[in-house]
Amino acid sequence: MDIEIALNVTTAILFMGILGLLLSSMLVFANKKLWVFEDPRIDDLEGMLPATNCGACGSAGCRPFAEALISGEVTPAQCTVSNAEAIEDIADYLGVESGDVVKRVARLACAGGNHVARMRAQYNGLESCRAATVVSGGPKSCTWGCIGLSDCAEVCDFDAITMDHNGLPIVDNAKCTACGDCVDICPKDLFSIQDAAHRLWVACKNLEHGDSAENDCEVACTACERCVKDSPEGLISIQDNLAVIDYNKISLASPIATERCPTGAIVWLDETLGVIKGQQAKRIVRKEALPI
Amino acid sequence: MGLFNLLFGQKGFTHGIHPPYHKDTADKPIRRLPFPPQLVLPLDQHIGKPAIPLVVKGQEVVRGEPIAKADGNFSVPLHAPATGRVAGIELMPTPKGPKTSAILIDVYEGSTQEVLWEQPRDMSELSPQEIIQAIQDSGMVGLGGAAFPSHMKLAIPDDKQVDTLIVNGCECEPYLTCDHRIMLEHPKALLRGIRYAMRATGTEKAIIGIEDNKMDAVELLKGHLSKGSPVEVKAVETKYPQGSEKMLIKSALDREVPTGGLPADVGVVVNNVGTLAGLGDLLPKGRGLIERVITVAGPGIAKPGNYLVPLGTPIRHILDHVGYEGARTEFILGGPMMGPAVSALDTPITKGTSGLLVLNEPSIEEESHKIWPCIRCARCVSACPMHLNPSMLGQLAAKRKYEEMAEDYHLTDCFECGCCSYVCPSNIPLVQYFRIAKAINREQAA
Numbered sequence: 001m002d003i004e005i006a007l008n009v010t011t012a013i014l015f016m017g018i019l020g021l022l023l024s025s026m027l028v029f030a031n032k033k034l035w036v037f038e039d040p041r042i043d044d045l046e047g048m049l050p051a052t053n054c055g056a057c058g059s060a061g062c063r064p065f066a067e068a069l070i071s072g073e074v075t076p077a078q079c080t081v082s083n084a085e086a087i088e089d090i091a092d093y094l095g096v097e098s099g100d101v102v103k104r105v106a107r108l109a110c111a112g113g114n115h116v117a118r119m120r121a122q123y124n125g126l127e128s129c130r131a132a133t134v135v136s137g138g139p140k141s142c143t144w145g146c147i148g149l150s151d152c153a154e155v156c157d158f159d160a161i162t163m164d165h166n167g168l169p170i171v172d173n174a175k176c177t178a179c180g181d182c183v184d185i186c187p188k189d190l191f192s193i194q195d196a197a198h199r200l201w202v203a204c205k206n207l208e209h210g211d212s213a214e215n216d217c218e219v220a221c222t223a224c225e226r227c228v229k230d231s232p233e234g235l236i237s238i239q240d241n242l243a244v245i246d247y248n249k250i251s252l253a254s255p256i257a258t259e260r261c262p263t264g265a266i267v268w269l270d271e272t273l274g275v276i277k278g279q280q281a282k283r284i285v286r287k288e289a290l291p292i
Numbered sequence: 293m294g295l296f297n298l299l300f301g302q303k304g305f306t307h308g309i310h311p312p313y314h315k316d317t318a319d320k321p322i323r324r325l326p327f328p329p330q331l332v333l334p335l336d337q338h339i340g341k342p343a344i345p346l347v348v349k350g351q352e353v354v355r356g357e358p359i360a361k362a363d364g365n366f367s368v369p370l371h372a373p374a375t376g377r378v379a380g381i382e383l384m385p386t387p388k389g390p391k392t393s394a395i396l397i398d399v400y401e402g403s404t405q406e407v408l409w410e411q412p413r414d415m416s417e418l419s420p421q422e423i424i425q426a427i428q429d430s431g432m433v434g435l436g437g438a439a440f441p442s443h444m445k446l447a448i449p450d451d452k453q454v455d456t457l458i459v460n461g462c463e464c465e466p467y468l469t470c471d472h473r474i475m476l477e478h479p480k481a482l483l484r485g486i487r488y489a490m491r492a493t494g495t496e497k498a499i500i501g502i503e504d505n506k507m508d509a510v511e512l513l514k515g516h517l518s519k520g521s522p523v524e525v526k527a528v529e530t531k532y533p534q535g536s537e538k539m540l541i542k543s544a545l546d547r548e549v550p551t552g553g554l555p556a557d558v559g560v561v562v563n564n565v566g567t568l569a570g571l572g573d574l575l576p577k578g579r580g581l582i583e584r585v586i587t588v589a590g591p592g593i594a595k596p597g598n599y600l601v602p603l604g605t606p607i608r609h610i611l612d613h614v615g616y617e618g619a620r621t622e623f624i625l626g627g628p629m630m631g632p633a634v635s636a637l638d639t640p641i642t643k644g645t646s647g648l649l650v651l652n653e654p655s656i657e658e659e660s661h662k663i664w665p666c667i668r669c670a671r672c673v674s675a676c677p678m679h680l681n682p683s684m685l686g687q688l689a690a691k692r693k694y695e696e697m698a699e700d701y702h703l704t705d706c707f708e709c710g711c712c713s714y715v716c717p718s719n720i721p722l723v724q725y726f727r728i729a730k731a732i733n734r735e736q737a738a
Contacts, residue, residue, distance in 0.1 A: 126721045126725075131724045134632070134724070134728070137389035184735075
């Protein structure tokens with residue numbers, strides 16, 4: 001009896017041993033023959049990158065960007081999320097120049113907070129700009145303007161967007177990586193990615209003219225064309241009752257264009273002073289929301 | 293219900309809901325309202341390309357005259373609903389959302405408002421193509437609510453074969469009774485329209501599907517049909533959304549439209565009774581669509597009823613005339629299940645507007661805002677007429693997995709009937725999520 005058990009156990013051990021040997025030799029074979037060389041630097045670089053996979057650099061994620069770095073297709077500075085130090089580290093590691101990249105940020109083409117933009121109805125539905133837009137264009141009189149239910153702030157992975165007390169999103173330029181998520185989510189297409197160095201900005205998308213625009217919102221572009229006349233030719237034009245800046249000619253821009261704007265729809269975004277409206281722009285002193 | 297169907301041989305669609313129907317205006321005959329001082333006529337009242345204006349500011353127009361022409365095949369013209377003067381072409385609010393270009397007409401107060409522009413034609417001599425062209429020239433769109441150009445619907449692609457015209461007289465949305473009244477008051481125009489549509493599409497059979505809460509209409513239409521007529525009147529079960537194209541095809545013919553397909557794929561073309569009655573009236577006279585019947589109802593209305601109003605009448609004007617109680621503040625164009633709420637009283641009645649409801653129960657407002665977590669009760673699953681899984685779709689929507697919703701859970705089959713939101717005990721705004729998801733997917737694809 002004991003011998004029988006011993007025999008069974010030995011058979012089992014032998015069988016499993018042989019099977020293990022066989023399979024492990026297959027693994028060894030596969031490891032040797034099917035091995036693909038992968039630059040070990042890719043893993044190192046991936047560790048140095050922010051691992052947000054935001055796509056702002058144009059690559060699908062951080063690992064493809066690391067691969068592109070090694071092949072020299074991109075420069076380290078093209079990662080808009082990493083800070084200067086991290087980019088310097090990557091450049092040192094690879095022994096390349098960090099490169100120059102224009103800082104780009106998301107900008108909102110609306111300044112109609114609830115203290116200046118009229119509401120025509122009260123919206124009582126799902127708290128989302130997308131949902132409110134479906135209900136006959138949202139509660140604001142201006143159907144092009146920001147609804148202010150913070151879809152953009154929610155979608156932003158970098159906490160770069162916060163809502164101010166007037167219900168408008170404020171972009172923190174330092175945190176913004178220009179990934180474009182807010183551009184995609186905004187149902188009114190108010191966000192666009194702009195060079196941070198561009199100072200002249202039209203903060204309005206209202207396509208109405210004159211009083212009808214101003215009745216919607218006190219800071220709407222009324223298409224009065226004063227900015228067009230005050231700026232170098234071709235820089236600003238009126239398209240569909242809205243001032244449009246040609247950013248190919250942005251070098252010509254100066255704060256003069258904003259000076260005579262009656263509503264302050266065209267603004268100069270100063271690096272330190274923030275939003276500067278023209279001298280003749282109507283002063284907005286109201287702090288509270290307008291009644292419906 | 294399954295047993296009932298088995299016993300009585302009724303083949304209906306499964307799932308669906310039974311909301312309170314509130315068809316209180318069913319016995320109110322169609323009446324005219326006074327003309328408003330100004331009409332607002334958006335150029336994109338239909339699905340497709342907006343019409344191109346033919347008039348300029350200051351021009352005088354007579355009732356019935358074309359004021360905008362169709363921009364290509366997938367578009368319809370617009371006719372002046374009243375004699376007056378063009379006040380301008382301006383951006384005006386519409387039920388769809390962004391302000392769009394609209395022709396404003398100052399209506400002449402002293403005018404008798406007879407239709408002064410028409411081109412009578414002998415319908416018996418027209419070929420199917422000519423009928424389709426005549427339909428486009430009349431500016432007719434689906435009057436049930438979708439506002440899809442009728443000539444596009446009736447022009448069957450060469451690779452498809454249709455055998456049956458289904459006439460949709462279900463009117464499954466609560467409150468609405470305008471189609472019911474049209475069937476009762478204009479049966480001859482309706483049957484004429486059905487004949488034109490059958491000739492245009494080359495179908496040999498027509499079925500008028502009517503929900504069995506409108507048996508008076510069923511009996512009346514049956515009385516108008518001779519023996520051996522290719523037109524059949526069929527009472528179908530009263531259930532929301534019976535009036536949806538796919539549900540009605542299932543109920544009337546027991547055919548199922550494949551996912552992503554059109555009714556033409558199963559040999560059917562579906563049209564609303566209002567549309568066909570309109571065609572039966574307009575085509576022989578060679579007139580354009582200038583007015584429509586709407587149901588004005590809801591607890592906030594003093595004189596609810598079915599009213600014939602010129603297109604472009606601002607809802608403020610209608611409310612002034614039917615009397616409305618200021619405390620009720622929710623205005624819905626169309627039915628309460630699918631109709632959009634409007635945010636401006638200047639919004640005009642367009643071709644696709646079937647009703648104006650004034651609702652709102654302020655007492656339940658607070659409660660109705662709270663969204664509770666999904667308790668997996670699957671009521672939405674047993675309500676969805678398309679047999680989707682709204683619960684799963686809702687959870688994916690909350691995680692913004694819009695692509696997965698479309699690819700794995702057939703989001704595109706959802707036609708936004710709202711049954712899921714209606715039955716959800718947790719108040720989850722499911723259909724609202726799906727609308728957002730569908731809009732985002734459409735943008736991504738574009």
